[in-house]
Amino acid sequence: MKNLANLYQWVKYLLIFIVVVAVYTWSLQGIKVDTQVMQDSWQYVTKFLADFFPxxxxxxxxxxxxxxxxxxxxxxxxxxxxxxxxxxxxxxxxxxxxxxxxxxxxxxxxxxxxxxxxxxxxxxxxxxxxxxxxxxxxxxxxxxxxxxxxxxxxxxxxxxxxxxxxxxxxxxxxxxxxxxxxxxxxxxxxxxxxxxxxxxxxxxxxxxxxxxxxxxxxxxxxxxxxxxxxxxxxxxxxxxxxxxxxxxxxxxxxxxxxx
Missing domain, CATH: 1.10.3720.10 (MetI-like)
Known part of the structure; x- marks a missing residue:
């Protein structure tokens, strides 16, 4: 009985984890992140920030x-x-x-x-x-x-x-x-x-x-x-x-x- 209760807890946590991963995956698809653009943008960001100093x-x-x-x-x-x-x-x-x-x-x-x-x-x-x-x-x-x-x-x-x-x-x-x-x-x-x-x-x-x-x-x-x-x-x-x-x-x- 105890083993069955522990199995139930593990299954519950696994399902919660799967749901959380699915939600974040869905969110990431929605914001359409382009990793290549993110990598190329750093040079422009640093140049823009440099204009603020001193x-x-x-x-x-x-x-x-x-x-x-x-x-x-x-x-x-x-x-x-x-x-x-x-x-x-x-x-x-x-x-x-x-x-x-x-x-x-x-x-x-x-x-x-x-x-x-x-x-x-x-x-x-x-x-x-x-x-x-x-x-x-x-x-x-x-x-x-x-x-x-x-x-x-x-x-x-x-x-x-x-x-x-x-x-x-x-x-x-x-x-x-x-x-x-x-x-x-x-x-x-x-x-x-x-x-x-x-x-x-x-x-x-x-x-x-x-x-x-x-x-x-x-x-x-x-x-x-x-x-x-x-x-x-x-x-x-x-x-x-x-x-x-x-x-x-x-x-x-x-x-x-x-x-």
Missing amino acids: PNWEVLDIAVKALIETIQMSLWGTTIGAILSIPIAIASARNTAPIWLRWIANFLQNAVRSVPSIILGLIFVAATGLGAPAGTLALSIYTIGYLAKFYQQAIEAVDSRSLESLQVIGASKLQIAQYGILPQVLPLALGYTLWMFEYNIRAASVLGVVGAGGIGFQLKSYIDGFEYTKATTMMLVLLVVVTLIDALSSKLRQRLEQI
Whole structure:
């Protein structure tokens, strides 16, 4: 009997392996990779990358100003998106909302996540014109699609036994939320929000491609003008700041997890 069970496990794992290989083979056929073209392209890639060096530090002041604007966009975009995500997350969680409301809220989340950030940037550039306001609004909507989902998962992960204990002693719904849900959700929610702020700095640099302000706008301008060494300075400044913010937010998230 034991040998039969072991044989069943091996057959199951073998079938899973075959399915995974088949899926990846199908995917590889779909993207039509030409290995000869890949081999020949390296010389062009290296030549293109060589044009980016050495960096032109004469535009360092412009890079810093553009980066400050990018951080400001990310800060406001993340904050607005986080505030708007809270009611959507509550309406999406299975332990806080009826099924009909969950369906609507989850559909809204999926709808927002299905729109790329660059499309949101184009929409708000058309509405408000070129510049940081369009980028900030685009980041706000983009943030909702992810933070609402993260907050929802945090709410659904709440220990139901603690809520039941509060209900037994006659706590009101507001007290249950204040003493049962909030203490468990807050550290996770703050950690997710910090991660989203860090991510939005990168997203804001992409939004600059469509004229939504920030360092991405300057970066695209230099690349379009074949001023690659100036574009390198922009990317290096962005890399330094993103690395610093990543390290800082990681430490903050670790402390929040210990609360």
